[in-house]
Amino acid sequence: MSYxxxxxxxxxxxxxxxxxxxxxALVPAIFAYTWLIGPAILIQIVIxxxxxxxxxxxxxxxxxxPLAMFLSDGSAIVTALLIALAFPPLAPxxxxxxxxxxxxxxxxxxxxxxxxxxxxxxxxxFAICIVAFPALMSQWPSVGLKLxxxxxxNIILGLAPSIDALSGATPLDALKTALKLGxxxxxxxxxxxNQDIFGYFAGRGWEWVAFGYLLGGLWMWYRNLITxxxxxxxxxxxxLASGALWLYNPGQFANPLFHLLSGGAMIGAFFIVxxxxxxxTTPRGKLIFGAGAGLLAYIIRVFxxxxxxxxxxxxxxxxxAPVIDLLTQPAIFGMKDKK
Amino acid sequence: MITRDEFKTxxxxxxxxxxxxxxxxxxxxxxxxVTTNAVNGxxxxxxxxxxxxxxxxxVASLRNLIPHEIRIxxxxxxxxxxxxxxxxxxNANLHELYLVLGIFIPLIVTNCxxxxxxxxxxxxxxxxxxxxxxxxxxxxxxxxxxxxxxxREFIGSGTILGGIDMVFPGLQxxxxxxxxxxxxxxxxxxxxxxxxxxxxxxxxxxxxxxxAARAQKPPPAPVATAGCQQV
Numbered sequence: 270m271s272y273x274x275x276x277x278x279x280x281x282x283x284x285x286x287x288x289x290x291x292x293x294a295l296v297p298a299i300f301a302y303t304w305l306i307g308p309a310i311l312i313q314i315v316i317x318x319x320x321x322x323x324x325x326x327x328x329x330x331x332x333x334x335p336l337a338m339f340l341s342d343g344s345a346i347v348t349a350l351l352i353a354l355a356f357p358p359l360a361p362x363x364x365x366x367x368x369x370x371x372x373x374x375x376x377x378x379x380x381x382x383x384x385x386x387x388x389x390x391x392x393x394x395f396a397i398c399i400v401a402f403p404a405l406m407s408q409w410p411s412v413g414l415k416l417x418x419x420x421x422x423n424i425i426l427g428l429a430p431s432i433d434a435l436s437g438a439t440p441l442d443a444l445k446t447a448l449k450l451g452x453x454x455x456x457x458x459x460x461x462x463n464q465d466i467f468g469y470f471a472g473r474g475w476e477w478v479a480f481g482y483l484l485g486g487l488w489m490w491y492r493n494l495i496t497x498x499x500x501x502x503x504x505x506x507x508x509l510a511s512g513a514l515w516l517y518n519p520g521q522f523a524n525p526l527f528h529l530l531s532g533g534a535m536i537g538a539f540f541i542v543x544x545x546x547x548x549x550t551t552p553r554g555k556l557i558f559g560a561g562a563g564l565l566a567y568i569i570r571v572f573x574x575x576x577x578x579x580x581x582x583x584x585x586x587x588x589x590a591p592v593i594d595l596l597t598q599p600a601i602f603g604m605k606d607k608k
Numbered sequence: 609m610i611t612r613d614e615f616k617t618x619x620x621x622x623x624x625x626x627x628x629x630x631x632x633x634x635x636x637x638x639x640x641x642v643t644t645n646a647v648n649g650x651x652x653x654x655x656x657x658x659x660x661x662x663x664x665x666x667v668a669s670l671r672n673l674i675p676h677e678i679r680i681x682x683x684x685x686x687x688x689x690x691x692x693x694x695x696x697x698x699n700a701n702l703h704e705l706y707l708v709l710g711i712f713i714p715l716i717v718t719n720c721x722x723x724x725x726x727x728x729x730x731x732x733x734x735x736x737x738x739x740x741x742x743x744x745x746x747x748x749x750x751x752x753x754x755x756x757x758x759x760r761e762f763i764g765s766g767t768i769l770g771g772i773d774m775v776f777p778g779l780q781x782x783x784x785x786x787x788x789x790x791x792x793x794x795x796x797x798x799x800x801x802x803x804x805x806x807x808x809x810x811x812x813x814x815x816x817x818x819x820a821a822r823a824q825k826p827p828p829a830p831v832a833t834a835g836c837q838q839v
Binding site for chain 1: 790792793794
């Protein structure tokens with residue numbers, strides 16, 4: 270048995286320690302993702318991490334900053350992981366590389382590097398690529414598809430022909446298309462119950478990936494890596510918005526659970542709006558930030574032209590984060606809150 | 609007449625030091641809208657050069673006759689008349705290009721570059737200088753729009769000289785990147801223009817900073833002082 274003398278202080282969380290734990294928190298979701306789609310997501314993660322580290326090293330070199338210190342802090346790896354998880358798993362390799370390099374070079378380093386970026390780099394990567402390559406960014410593989418590692422690698426590296434035949438719609442897309450084609454004559458509840466693409470709560474298979482994010486997020490909260498404010502506000506806003514419309518017209522609008530477990534809602538709630546750099550820092554600010562992102566994401570997703578709205582919602586809230594922070598500064602200890 | 613130094617100053621200001629697009633950041637609307645390839649940018653700049661040269665000459669010649677209080681409406685009237693001429697010329701001779709540039713040729717009237725140079729330079733200088741100023745300001749706009757357009761076109765669709773067939777029938781755009789290049793649509797959209805213009809501005813500032821550092825004489829060696837320095 271070993272003894273230590275006082276002071277019994279816990280080691281302060283360094284950036285690299287926090288980033289490592291965030292990566293760890295993503296493991297359940299990555300595990301579910303791999304079980305669902307196959308090793309493609311792991312290939313994408315490797316590609317994204319390599320691209321991110323190379324881009325980071327290049328930018329550090331240009332700026333004359335120490336390479337080892339900044340490369341090992343893990344922030345680029347977290348960005349790369351989030352990008353790989355947000356992109357379609359069978360997208361060509363250069364799509365992920367383009368997004369990642371843009372995120373690191375433009376969204377992170379041109380704005381001053383770690384801690385200075387006003388926008389979430391991963392969401393910038395997603396937004397850039399969905400604007401520039403809308404077709405490729407909406408080719409998601411059908412869940413039932415079973416491909417071997419080699420087949421998936423060939424598709425990603427562009428050695429096999431395009432995946433048009435293999436791709437299906439995401440659950441959100443399927444719902445939107447069905448509602449559009451049905452022109453008011455279809456019922457969401459029937460669709461969710463009968464179509465093969467939907468599972469118990471949301472998209473078949475994808476709902477378990479969402480639970481993976483939820484699990485990782487709760488663990489991060491338990492470990493004090495994130496506070497409850499932003500995720501809770503995000504989930505509450507999305508639940509309220511979708512719940513209100515669902516109660517108003519259950520035939521045309523999906524239930525809140527479907528929305529929370531579809532698309533990027535869960536990864537957004539726990540891994541994106543909790544970003545300490547591009548998000549708000551005051552407790553009340555985090556509540557507003559999360560709620561705004563959740564509401565905007567729901568509006569863009571249901572009424573907008575894009576399949577999912579997390580990226581644009583988060584970027585819009587990133588823009589307003591400085592003002593929210595300014596308006597929600599807590600009173601200094603010992604002073605009365607000026608109201 | 610004009611001295612060599614004056615000419616150098618006017619040319620240097622127009623092309624580099626007070627470049628309309630990357631220093632004064634004027635006329636962003638046509639810049640964003642038409643520079644989807646180099647040819648469009650160059651042709652719009654040529655139209656602007658014609659307007660700026662003649663309007664500079666006209667305003668400088670009439671500057672002593674124009675009442676100070678209503679000078680702006682008079683300037684606009686002169687510019688608008690010239691733009692109408694250019695607009696009709698484009699419509700008649702380069703009709704396809706005219707359709708592409710569309711509203712941006714008539715909008716040269718409202719382009720702040722034209723009015724800014726007329727107000728800031730032509731109204732205070734002799735006709736020859738004002739004409740030269742218009743020409744060189746236009747050339748400054750021309751090369752920035754040409755480079756910006758070429759970059760956007762190259763990144764966005766992998767070709768160079770797109771739209772050249774509208775000016776010189778018979779010539780074809782050259783496909784530089786392989787045929788299966790997917791095209792980076794973002795570069796052709798307005799955000800791409802903003803991002804690339806930002807890069808050009810950064811490049812200009814970097815070059816200017818380097819030039820300034822070179823021009824600065826090395827600071828004199830510090831004189832060793834004993835004890836406290838007197839303030």
